[in-house]
Amino acid sequence: MKTRYQILLLVLCFGLLPACRSNVNGQTPDAGVICKRALALPVDQGISLMERAMGRYAGADVEKMDKFQLNFTMAYLYQKQAAQLPGTKMEALERSKQYYSAALEVDPGNVAVLTNLVFVNQAMDNKEMAQELLSQLIKVDSANKAKYYARKGDLSAAVEKYDEAIGFYKRAFFGSTGNEALAWKIFDVCTRFTDKQHAWQVLNAFSNQLFEKGFYDLARTGFLNTLDLALTLGENEQATEACVRWAEALSFKPNVSENYAKDLPEPNVWTSTCNQEIQRLLTKAASTGEMGWWTSDVYRSHIVATLLYRMEATELIAGNVSIAVKLLEMGLQIAPEFYVYDHPKLKNYYPIKMDIAVELSRLYNRYPEMDLDNSKYDEMIRRLFNEKSAHYLQNNLEAIQKSHTMLGLIFADRGIWTSDWYAGNAVFQLKSAIRFQKQIESANPEKFKPIPAIYQLLAEGYAKTNQPDLVPNTLLEAAAGYLDLDNLSMADSLIKKAGSSGNHSPKLTEKLGELNLITKMRLDIRNDTYNFKSSDVEQLEKTIAGSKVFTMPVAAGDQSFLNRQKFKILADLGARCSENNPNYQYPSFEIKALNYISDEKALGNFQDISRLNQIEGKFQSNLDRGSSVQINQVKSLSEPKEESRTWQLNTGSYQGQVEVNPDLFIASQVYEDLKSENAAEQLDDVKQIQIRQGDVIIPKKLQENEQIDPQRLQQLNGVKNVRISNELQQK
Structure with a gap:
């Protein structure tokens, strides 16, 4: 049976040799036939055949391709001999190294030769030379630099240079698509440090990086390891910090069950209040009053309230409605109020109280037996109004907007569109939520957030309260929001509904036409109405540039909306042309897409990140591949670092920043x-x-x-x- 090493050599030879050929001009059939024949023979016979051939070519004016191919094949055969005949290993490896070096002289920077030389030097225990060769590979084959950094990490770990190894593994992990095996290598290397305090610092830093980049499951594993290390060191404060971060990472799971309590040390082993309270919470054995340590800080209160919300989802799926309601009732008492989310550790988060309150009201409404006399619902509404009043006193616009949104969603779910008291209905609350969102965006354009569902509910409220004249414009506002969210079907449906509802003012007619044109063009792109396969790409460009979407006058206040839509249109056109048309080489649509989005402060949704990634791919030969599109949590609500390079993304309950290498522009x-x-x-x-x-x-x-x-x-x-x-x- 061939060893794994031998199989790898075969793959390198047969898989990469054709690629090698493409790097050198010229080719002599005789040399190719000889090399192919030698590779098919047993290794010793192949070497003998190649030696005779090399003698025949010695001193001759050999084509570069032939010279390269002969040296590469001879090097590979000696490399293969070293694997098969341990007795001659070092001598064979030395010969292999000489021939690979000769091939490299013909074609400097050849990836296949450098790769094989790495293996040869590793086999000869020349780890420093292998490191140098890997550094060369990173320069000449930057698209695969993560793979080479991982190998550098392996070499450093083998000689017990653990900090260096971790540095290379991190570059590999964060420079690739997040290969989990690399994260586990870092966890493993951290166990090898003799200085356990240093191990804790390194592992804690990596776990925090994992969390910030959105690798929450891996971060949770890292924090558990830091917790164990801290307990080994007798550092209760460090163990507590790790436990809190573990719980924070866990709160990102869509569903949380009591099984996660088993990850933590037994309460009688680690007797800290932190551990005992969180374990009781996860096993549904705690009451609000028993969570004193966790609820004494707003950051920790947010974490446990979020965990309760995730636990409720698990119980509801299992059909345990009464338990689900109890968990939400507990979460509502623990969840921080909206205005405290300017806390440094909460700036990344959307207030969990909104989700809890809306879901709890929904359960009370769907399952009347949970609140027979409506007393629980009435008490909840009273508390939420009192909190909203406090937000007004603080003049906290974002907290006010969230309060109105929450109350509007609750009232709309119950069908409360009118009330004796002006504020006790969905129409008033939804209108107020929209008004304050516009105020926030006017002062801070980077805080733009599509809220089409709010507009859609308000349109329903206008219809229910006999205000038909207000319905069409509200539906169009909802349609615009859905266009930002890339829900084209919903946008199209609402535009048609608005168009068929009553008489329209000139301004409304203009807006209806604008949205209809944008939606039609985007649907045509999605449905392949354009001839993307046509060889005349320039004609398609002229057609788009001359279309009404790109020539219509901009209505007041619509510039940013139109820029976002044109970015989406052009990016999608570029993607469709790239998929269907080999003549589409020059990234004309992508360049224009960047021009439209460059001055904006916010993106519409996560699909825009995919568009940026696709655009960046068109320029990958020009850019350093180590700097790709990044999604970062918002540490503070400051201005973007560079106006045309960073956008804020606010969609659903997510808040973050999208950062692009400025070199792309x-x-x-x-x-x-x-x-x-x-x-x-x-x-x-x-x-x-x-x-x-x-x-x-x-x-x-x-x-x-x-x-x-x-x-x-x-x-x-x-x-x-x-x-x-x-x-x-x-x-």
């Missing part, structure tokens, strides 16, 4: 500038240009072949320096 401008300079020619080699933190690096040969004016590029927004390089950029 520079790359887009460079492409646009070069296209205008070379209008009559196809710019095939523009991918050779590199952008690194504002520096634009242009290969000398590209400048000679294309019309490139460095002084013009220097004037582009964000460009720090333009330089001409004599070196071809490695791909």
